[in-house]
Amino acid sequence: MKSLQKTQTALEILGVLGLLLLLAGPRVALAQELGDHQYTTDAIQTGSRIYTRECALCHGPQGDIVDGVNLRRGQFKTAQSDDDLRRIITAGTGGGQMPGFSFADAELSGVIAYIRAGFDPDGIAVRIGDPVRGQALFEGKGDCSNCHRINGVGPRTAPDLSDIGAVRTPASLQRNLLDPATAILPINRPVRLVTRNEETIIGRRLNEDTYTVQVIDSQERLRSLKKSDLVSYEISMAPSKAPTTLNSEEVADVVGYLLTLRGL
Ligand code: HEC
Ligand code: HEC
Incomplete structure (x- = not known):
C-alpha cells in the first residue's frame, strides 16, 4: 500500500x-x-454606476424588488442570452412597465457586465x-x-x-x-489501473473509498475494483x-x- x-x-x-x-x-x-x-473590470464598474442611476429606483439596490426578476442572481422573465438583455434594456418591456434606454454601446455592455458579475464591481462577468x-x-x-x-x-x-x-x-x-x-x-480524473491478473484498465474515476475504486473503463463499462486486487493505480493530474x-x-x-x- x-x-x-x-x-x-x-x-x-x-x-x-x-x-x-x-x-x-x-x-x-x-x-x-x-x-x-x-467584459472587463472597467465595464463592470461603468455598469455599476449606470445601474445605480437608472435601474435601482425600480429594481432596488440588490436587483430583487421587481416580482419574478432577480437581476443579481440572473433570474429574468424572458431573457436568457446577453443579446436578449441588450434588446430588453434598449426597447423596454412589452407591457410598458419598464421604459427603453438609449445607452451608448459601452454603457449597455457595462450594465450587462454588472448584472452578469452578480453586482460585484470587482467580480468576473460571465458572458x-x-x-x-x-x-x-x-x-x-x-x-x-x-x-x-x-x-x-x-x-x-x-x-x-x-x-x-x-x-x-x-x-x-x-x-x-x-x-x-x-x-x-478531482474525482473525475483519468486513471490507469493494473490488476493482479495483469489486466490494464484505463478510464475515469467515478468514486473511491478506502478499499475500492469505481471507474468507467474505455469500453464505457462501470467497474468496481478492490484496491487489494491492484498492483498499480495511477491518477493523472493532467486535464483530460x-x-x-x-x-x-x-x-x-x-x-x-x-x-x-x-x-x-
Ligand atoms: C420604471 C421602472 C423600471 C426601470 C427604471 C427599470 N426597470 Fe427593468 N423592469 C421593470 C419591471 C416592472 C420589469 C418586469 C417587466 C414585465 O413583467 O413585463 C422589469 C424587467 C426587467 C428585466 C427582465 C426582462 C425579461 O423579460 O426577462 C430586466 C433584465 C431588466 N428589467 C433590467 C433593467 C435594467 C438593466 C434597468 C436599468 C438600465 C432597468 N431594468 C430599469 C421596471 C423597471
Ligand atoms: C476529449 C474528451 C472531451 C472533450 C472533447 C470535451 N470534454 Fe468536457 N470533459 C471531459 C472529461 C473527461 C471531463 C471530466 C474531467 C475533467 O473535468 O476534466 C469533462 C468535464 C466537463 C464539464 C464539467 C462537468 C461537471 O460535472 O462539472 C463540462 C461542463 C464540460 N466538460 C463541457 C464540455 C464542452 C462544452 C466541450 C466542448 C467545447 C467539452 N466538454 C469537450 C472530456 C471532454
Whole structure:
C-alpha cells in the first residue's frame, strides 16, 4: 500500500510539472484573447454606476424588488442570452412597465457586465451567448459530443451533461471551458489501473473509498475494483482535455446552451 501511495505522489508531481509546461504557452494567448472580448473590470464598474442611476429606483439596490426578476442572481422573465438583455434594456418591456434606454454601446455592455458579475464591481462577468448557436458549436466545431452524453445520446467516457445547467453556475461552466485545468473535479480524473491478473484498465474515476475504486473503463463499462486486487493505480493530474479552441464569443454561446440543460 505504501509503495502504491508513493507511485501516486510521484506521478502527481510529474503530472503537475507537465501541466505547468503545457499551460505556460496557451495561457498567454488566452489572456490576450479574453482582453479583447470578455467584459472587463472597467465595464463592470461603468455598469455599476449606470445601474445605480437608472435601474435601482425600480429594481432596488440588490436587483430583487421587481416580482419574478432577480437581476443579481440572473433570474429574468424572458431573457436568457446577453443579446436578449441588450434588446430588453434598449426597447423596454412589452407591457410598458419598464421604459427603453438609449445607452451608448459601452454603457449597455457595462450594465450587462454588472448584472452578469452578480453586482460585484470587482467580480468576473460571465458572458452568456445564444443557446441555439451554442448547441451547433457543441455538436460541431467544439467537438464536445465526441466525449459527452446528453439526454441519452453520446458516449459515457466523460460526465453526462444532461442536467449540467441545473447543477453548475454560469461562472463555473465558463471556467470549465476556458481553463479546464483549474475547473477539473478531482474525482473525475483519468486513471490507469493494473490488476493482479495483469489486466490494464484505463478510464475515469467515478468514486473511491478506502478499499475500492469505481471507474468507467474505455469500453464505457462501470467497474468496481478492490484496491487489494491492484498492483498499480495511477491518477493523472493532467486535464483530460486541452482548453477549448473556441473563441470567447463561441464559449459564451456554449455556456448559453449548457444552461438550458436541466435534465429531462
Ligand atoms: C420604471 C421602472 C423600471 C426601470 C427604471 C427599470 N426597470 Fe427593468 N423592469 C421593470 C419591471 C416592472 C420589469 C418586469 C417587466 C414585465 O413583467 O413585463 C422589469 C424587467 C426587467 C428585466 C427582465 C426582462 C425579461 O423579460 O426577462 C430586466 C433584465 C431588466 N428589467 C433590467 C433593467 C435594467 C438593466 C434597468 C436599468 C438600465 C432597468 N431594468 C430599469 C421596471 C423597471
Ligand atoms: C476529449 C474528451 C472531451 C472533450 C472533447 C470535451 N470534454 Fe468536457 N470533459 C471531459 C472529461 C473527461 C471531463 C471530466 C474531467 C475533467 O473535468 O476534466 C469533462 C468535464 C466537463 C464539464 C464539467 C462537468 C461537471 O460535472 O462539472 C463540462 C461542463 C464540460 N466538460 C463541457 C464540455 C464542452 C462544452 C466541450 C466542448 C467545447 C467539452 N466538454 C469537450 C472530456 C471532454
